[in-house]
Amino acid sequence: MKDDSCFRKGKTPRRPPPKKPPNNQKDPVGVYCRVRPLGAEDEECCIEVISSSTIQLHAPEGFKTNRNGEYKETQYSFKRVFGVSISQMELFEHVAQPLVDDLIHGKNGLLFTYGVTGSGKTFTMTGSPGQGGLLPRSLDMIFNSIGPYQAKRYVFKTDDKNGMEVQNEVDALLERQRRENNLPVPKTPSARQKLDPEIADMIKPEEAYKADGVDEDSSYSVFVSYIEIYNNYIYDLLEETQEDVIKPKWNGGGTPLRQNTEFIPPQSRILREDQNHNMYVAGCMEVEVKSAEEAFQVFWKGQKKRKVANTCLNRESSRSHSVLIIKLAQAPLDADGDNVLQDKNQVTVSQLCLVDLAGSERTGRTGAEGTRIREAGNINQSLLNLRTCIEILRENQMCGSNRMVPYRDSKVTHLFKNYFDGEGKVKMVVCVNPKADDYEETLLVMRFAEMTQEVEVARPVDRPICGFTPGRRHRNQAFKEELSRKLEERGGPLDRDMPSVISHLVHNLPPLPSCELTDPHDDITLPRLIEALQHRYRIKQMMIDEYSQAANALKAMLQDMDGNLISKDNLIREQTGKLDEKDKVIQTNKAELERLEKRTKMQEHKIDILQKTTKIYEDDKRSMRQELETREQRLHRELSDKKRIEQRMHGVVSDTKLKWEKECDRRVNAMQLEMQNKLWVKDEKLKQLKAIVTESRTPGRPDPPPRQTQPKRPSREERLPAKRSASPSPVPTSTPVRPLHRRSRSAGGEKWVDHKPSSSMDLGTVLQPVIPNSIQVSAPSEKALSKCDRYVLTHQEVASDGEIQTKLIKGEVIKTRGGGQSVQFTDIETLKQELTTVPGRKRKSSEGKPPNGDRADGAWTDVETRCSVAVEMRAGSNMGPGYEHHGITKRRKP
Structure with missing residues (x-):
């Protein structure tokens, strides 16, 4: 089958809406x-x-x-x-x-x-x-x-x-x-009006x-x-x-x-x-x-x-x-x-x-x-x-x-x-x-x-006014009233017109008698018929007379009205002339009114443009004010952030400056101490060499064996470094004496687990804790604990004065019921290094031999003096120049 969709009737196009004013x-x-x-x-x-x-x-x-x-x-x-x-x-x-x-x-x-x-x-x-x-x-x-x-x-x-x-x-x-x-017939005459x-x-x-x-x-x-x-x-x-009346049901008889x-x-x-x-x-x-x-x-x-x-x-x-x-x-x-x-x-x-x-x-x-x-x-x-x-x-x-x-x-x-x-x-x-x-x-x-x-x-628009002259209904009613009044004066009908009068007279005519003749000798029917026809003829003549009279009256009235109309025509001409003049004035006023309306519309148009421009300016002003407020808020926020950052940076700069000043002082002091120690070692070597040379020149005296002398201790002011930071300060790379080791208090017959973390630092002090018969580990293990009876943990931290102190935390290894091991800590031993001031004159490398043959370093080169100082150091637990070792034991409940 062919597709007939192209032959289908299309939709009626929509009419455009009427143009309204x-x-x-x-x-x-x-x-x-x-x-x-x-x-x-x-x-x-x-x-x-x-x-x-x-x-x-x-x-x-x-x-x-x-x-x-x-x-x-x-x-x-x-x-x-x-x-x-x-x-x-x-x-x-x-x-x-x-x-x-x-x-x-x-x-x-x-x-x-x-x-x-x-x-x-x-x-x-x-x-x-x-x-x-x-x-x-x-x-x-x-x-x-x-x-x-x-x-x-x-x-x-x-x-x-x-x-x-x-x-x-x-x-x-x-x-x-x-x-x-x-319409259906009402039941009572007044039912529709009730x-x-x-x-x-x-x-x-x-x-x-x-x-x-x-x-x-x-x-x-x-x-x-x-x-x-x-x-x-x-x-x-x-x-x-x-109502839809359905067919009635029948009961089998003759009635529904x-x-x-x-x-x-x-x-x-x-x-x-x-x-x-x-x-x-x-x-x-x-x-x-x-x-x-x-x-x-x-x-x-x-x-x-x-x-x-x-x-x-x-x-x-x-x-x-x-x-x-x-x-x-x-x-x-x-x-x-x-x-x-x-x-x-x-x-x-x-x-x-x-x-x-x-x-x-x-x-x-x-x-x-x-x-x-x-x-x-x-x-x-x-x-x-x-x-x-x-x-x-x-x-x-x-x-x-x-x-x-x-x-x-x-x-x-x-x-x-x-x-x-x-x-x-x-x-x-x-x-x-x-x-x-x-x-x-x-x-x-x-x-x-x-x-x-x-x-x-x-607002709805007023409807247009009809072009006819106003007052038409009133003039028509006045004309009808005047016509009926004149007819009444001339003897005509008062409230009825001529067709209605004639119709009334026709219906009131006497009826005609029966015209059927059954007997040729009937002398009654014909005379009665003739009389009735004569009566009707008289009524007809009377109607003709009345009609003529009414026509004459109407003619006279029309003549009078013609005269009145002529006079009215003259009056109308006069009024028309006046109206023409008024029309000219009206036309002039209309032209002036149109001109004023055009001017008003132009002014209204300008006002609308100004209002729109003002609205645009106000919107721009409002948006710019909002943008200005936003930028001011952003600027205030940035200023406050900048001030806060400046304050923070001032604090950081001051802290960093103080930190670096302390670090520089510490490094300078350490370098001075290192240089002084080097000069001191050189001086001591020279002194020993001079003493050997001097003694070898004495006749009859054998050469003494070489001995190790105690170096001169620098003063506290020269050796005192600045407070150290979290990292330890560098120590002298060489020392004039052999480091001595002191046995720890923990030394005994027990077997120890020496737990030294890999982060522990060697401070290079003279006395170091040495635990014999110990197993050194960097991390404790169950195997190491099972072989030992005691446990020691080496812990290092920075003290309040900036120096590094070492704590030896000791405990006993106890076997648990489950077959494992546990450690019960018993005391803590603290090792701390401090700088002390040793009395004596500090000798500089640049100084020569003192005058009058007096030795400035005689106090140290003398054997008796060195021994007394060594005994004093041992008695005071001194571990070398500038180092002390303090043992502090604390008991804790298991």
Whole structure:
């Protein structure tokens, strides 16, 4: 088969929207707040009316709102706040009356109530007997204003495409007859005029309102449609319920058993767009009404079909959004002021939508189950979509963004998108319940309502005025009154025209007698017939005379009117000349006005440019100020970091300087000591050599064996180094004497484990601890411990004066029950080297032999002196020049 997709009919291209005159004037959405009286069972009130435009919310007990656990009070401002004592009439004056006045003057309007379930929205919109709400009062004001100027029924006719057509009088008459013939016959003559007792006495006569400035040269007609949005589906509440009668069941005899009747549920409607890109409900029934009572009766008929349910919060809770659409069609009269002008382009259609939104609710509080949960979810979702659209509109207007408003996500927002795009005024009445249980939900409602006030809607444009001269209806009525008065003066009919008089006379003629002749000798029938015909002839002559008289009277009246018209023509010419002069003045004023308007537009354009430039400069200034503040903060932070680093570096530099000064002093002293020791060794060698030479020259004395002399000890000032750091200072690489070793106190018959870590340093001292019969290890092992009885650990650390001290930590090796070994420490022996000062004259290498043959180093070269010094050193535990060995024993508990 061939693919015929290319032959399919394509979609109709979308028509571009009609060009509307630019309208820069915008009005914010009017938001009003109404507080419901507190119920008898409720004790705590969380709402307080502060002024005529401000309310304050108090958090109830147990509801904490801030971090400190304190109660928070918030205030919200609206265009007007109505307290509990406000009447329905005062509410109508401030809210709905301006919208009805705009409706009569050809402008659209939208009014909807919003709030939590049980807050009084339906009462505000509908009211009760004796306390009519916004809806019945709006209908009453409409018909009070246009009552004398209403067109006959079916003169205006809907075209099912959200438009209006105008029919002539004949077509309207035929339409009325056809509709009346199709209506069912009422049971009683007054059954159709009888009102429902629930809608009687809704408005008191003294509370009636009437609009000003109604165009008397136009004819009006009112159409009412009522829909509900249930579960995001649109249903027509005025649709007649159809019955489908199923065939009856028979019981086998000649009579039916029973007859079942099944009601077909109403079908949902769809939204469509008309040629002006306005949204409307397709196929919705629009009823033409001629009085406020009839309109409210139609509304009440649909109200009984609305979805309501009983919940824990409301006995009759609305489960759908209801919308009453009031359309007012008006068209100008023709030039004679008698009939409606047959021009569809001259018909103006304005509408007022009164919306009763279902209340937002929480299923946990309402106790909803099954179907009620689904209804509550759809209600909350549609209200959430409404909030989203309002937020995006506000963001686009305040921030200059161009985000798409999601009108199509919900039927409520899709139906009323034209109003937010500039097709009329928008007003909202927020109803709140002051009881404490609704505080949290009321808080959300208040935030949304306060945000809605910031959305601006374009002001509707005034409809064009018809080109005919005003006052046509009044002149036509005056002409008819004058004609009837002149006919009365001339003896003509007073309240009836000539065709009606003739028709009346024809119907009042005497009947003709029977003309049947059964007997040729009948002398009665013919004379009676002749008499009746003669009587009819006389009546005809009288009618001719009356007609001639009326025609003459009319002719005379027309002649008089011609004379009057001639005089009026002259007067009209004079007035026309004056009007021409006035027209010239008007044209001059118009030219001047156009010039001023152009200049005004130019100035407005300049003002807009200056405002935009100022805004740009302000934004740049704000951004630069923020950047400057950021840079200042960064600079302050960098300065503080720099100061902190400088302080730290000063400390480091001072510490490093002090450390290096000490290290330099220590190295200089060590180098001086090393050089002095070298010079001292050389001097001693020279002295020994000189002594040997001197003794060898003495005759008769044998040569003594060579002996090792004790070198001269330098003074403490020359040998005292600076405080050492963690690393040990270098020691002299050579010493003039053989190092002597001293037996440790630990020397004995026991076998030792000598634990010397690899990090231990050889200090090069004269006396070193030597442990015989020991096993030297760098790390203890179980094998070494099993062979020994005692344990010693060599530990080195830096003392408080900067010198390195060695600790010998001793203990006993004990066998454990498990076959292993453990060490129980018993005492600690500390080895520490210190510099001491030895008395005696320090000899420099540069000095020569002292004068007078006195030896400066005789104290050291003398054997007796050296022995005494050695004995003194042994007695004081001295271990060489500049070194001491201290033993400290401490006992610890095992």
